[in-house]
Amino acid sequence: MTEPALVRWFLTGVALIFLGLFLLVPLAAVFAQALEKGAGAYIAAITEPDALAAVRLTLVTAAISVPLNLVFGVAAAWAITKFDFIGKNLLITLIDIPFSVSPVISGLIYVLLFGLQGWLGPWLDLHNIKIIFAVPGIVLATIFVTFPFVARELIPLMQAQGKDEEEAALVLGANGLQTFFRVTLPNIKWGLIYGVILCNARAMGEFGAVSVVSGHIRGMTNTIPLHVEILYNEYNYAAAFAVASLLALLALVTLVAKSIVEWRLKVSS
C-alpha cells in the first residue's frame, strides 16, 4: 500500500461510519426495541401461538425449498459446466431470472397462474387443491426467489475446476454416481455449503414474493417476516421487534457460518 496514512485512515473511517450508521445502529435498535418492555414481554411475544406458527411455517418453507434448490442447483451447475448441449446459454439466463425480477412480480406470477382468476385456478378449485393463500404457494414463491443461489455459487467454481478429474475418474472405471460422489462433490463441498447458507437466509427472510401469495392469515399463512409486518401495522412495536430480533439473530448466525465457510473455501483451494 502506497497511499499516505491520512488517506487510509479517512477511507477506513468513512467505511466504518457508514457501516455503523446503516447496519450496527439499526441492528442494536432492533434488540433495544424488542427488550423495551422487559424480558417477560419479549418471551411472551415470541412464544405467543401466532408467532410460533409463523416460526414453524418459516422453518417448513426453508426445509422444503432449500433442499430442492440444493438438488436443482447442483444438477444445473453440473450440466452447465461438465457437458456441452444446445440451450446451455438459455439455461444460464433462466437461472438468473429470479435475481433480475422484483420479488413482488415473482409472487404475482404464481397468483396469475394458480389464483382463482388465474390460468389453472378453476381446475385447482374443482379438485379442491389450494395453492394461493396457502402453504404450497408460499413454498413455490420461496423456491422461485431462492432458485439461483446454489447454482450461481457452483457454476464459476466448477468451471474453474474443469472436467479433467471427472474424465480421469471415468477412465479409471468409475460410473456416473461414483464420479459424482467421490470426485465432484468433495471438490465443491465448501462452495455448496456457502450457497446453501445464502439460499437458506433468503428463504427465511423473503418478504415480497411470499407476501403476495400468502393472504396473511394469522397462525396459518404468515411467515416470520409477514408476522413482523402485521404486528408493526398494529402498533405493537415491542412484539414486532421481538419477532424481528429472531430474523436478526438468523442473520448473525448466517454471517458467522458464512465467514467460517469462506475461510475453508480459501484454505481448500
Added chain:
Amino acid sequence: MSIEIRSVSKKFADFNALMDVSLTVPSGELVALLGPSGSGKTTLLRIIAGLESLDQGAILFNGEEATSRHVRERQVGFVFQHYALFRHMTVFDNVAFGLNVRPRKTRPSKEEIRDRVHGLIKLIQLENFADRYPAQLSGGQRQRVALARALAVEPQVLLLDEPFGALDAKVRVELRRWLRRLHDEIHVTSVFVTHDQDEALEVADRVVVMNEGRIEQVGTPEEVYDRPANPFVYNFLGNVNLFHGRVDKGEARIGGISIDLPEFEEAAAGPAVAYVRPYDIEINRSRSSQEEIEARIRFIQGAGAVARLELERLDTLELIEAVMTRERYRELGLQEGEKVFVRPRNMRVFLEDYNI
C-alpha cells in the same frame, strides 16, 4: 494389446480436427504422436481413450471393434497433461481409486489393494509421500502419481497427453528417460502426445508426425529425422535451410548446383525447394568448385560443443544457418563479417507446389 485406427475423422463445429486418419500401433510399442498445436494429436488420443466421439471411422483393440465401447470399458490408462489428480485425496487414495470403484465382485480385497498401491508408489519412488495431498507435491511428483494411478488398473493401453508439457526442462528430461525405462520393464502398448521433437525422438519406438488433422509420416525416430517424407516433416523436425531453384526433366538446379532426380523425370518443369540441415552446410575459405555459393558470416556462436553460424547469401541475401564441429571451426578460424564459400550437402528436393 494392439490398436488400430481406421480412417477416423472428427469435426469440431467448422474445424476439421482429424481427416481420414489411419494408424496401427503394434502391441507393446511406445509411439509418439508429434505435431504442432491444432494438429489433432490430442483429439486422436482422446478418441482412442473414448473420451471423445468420432464422426467417421473405427477404433479396434486387438482386432476387435472398440468404437462403441464406453470409456469405462476400454481398459485404458490415461495420463492428463495437467495430471488431473483428485485434489482432495492423498497419493495413496489417488492410486487406489481405480481399484476402489470396481464392483464388489471384481474388486480386490483391502489388503490386496493396499499391497498393489504400495508396490506402485514404490515404483514411482514416492514411498514417503503416500499420505500427502497433490497440492503438497512438485510437478514431477504429481505426474508420477498420475502415471501410477493409471497403471493401478492394469490397463491394456497407456495413453499420455503431453505428459511432460507442464514441467521445467530438467525434470522433463529425467522423467522421459524414466518413462522409457518403465516401458522397457512393463511393455504396455503406449501412445503419447507431444509437440517436443526431442522428446518424441528420444523416447518413442516410432514417431507419428501429424499436421492439420492428418498424419504426415510414420517411422522410427531415425527414419523421420533422416528421411523426412515431405517439407512439413523436414521443417518440424529440427532446423533446416531452404534453397530455391527449379526442376526440369529430372534435374534440379539449385543455385549453381545441379542434382539428378530420376523420380521427377515425368514431372512438369517448375519451381523446387531444396532442404538442407545446418550440419550439412560445408564452409570453405576458398572456392573449390562452381557449385559453391558465396556468403558473408553475420554471426558466430562459438561456445558449446558445436559452433553455430549465421550466413547471408551474397546473391539473394537469404540467411543460411550452419553448424560445425569445434575442431573444424578452430581449424578455419572464421571471423564475423568474413566472406566464405558455402556448399550444401545431402539436399532433399521437393517440388514447390507440394508445399501446402
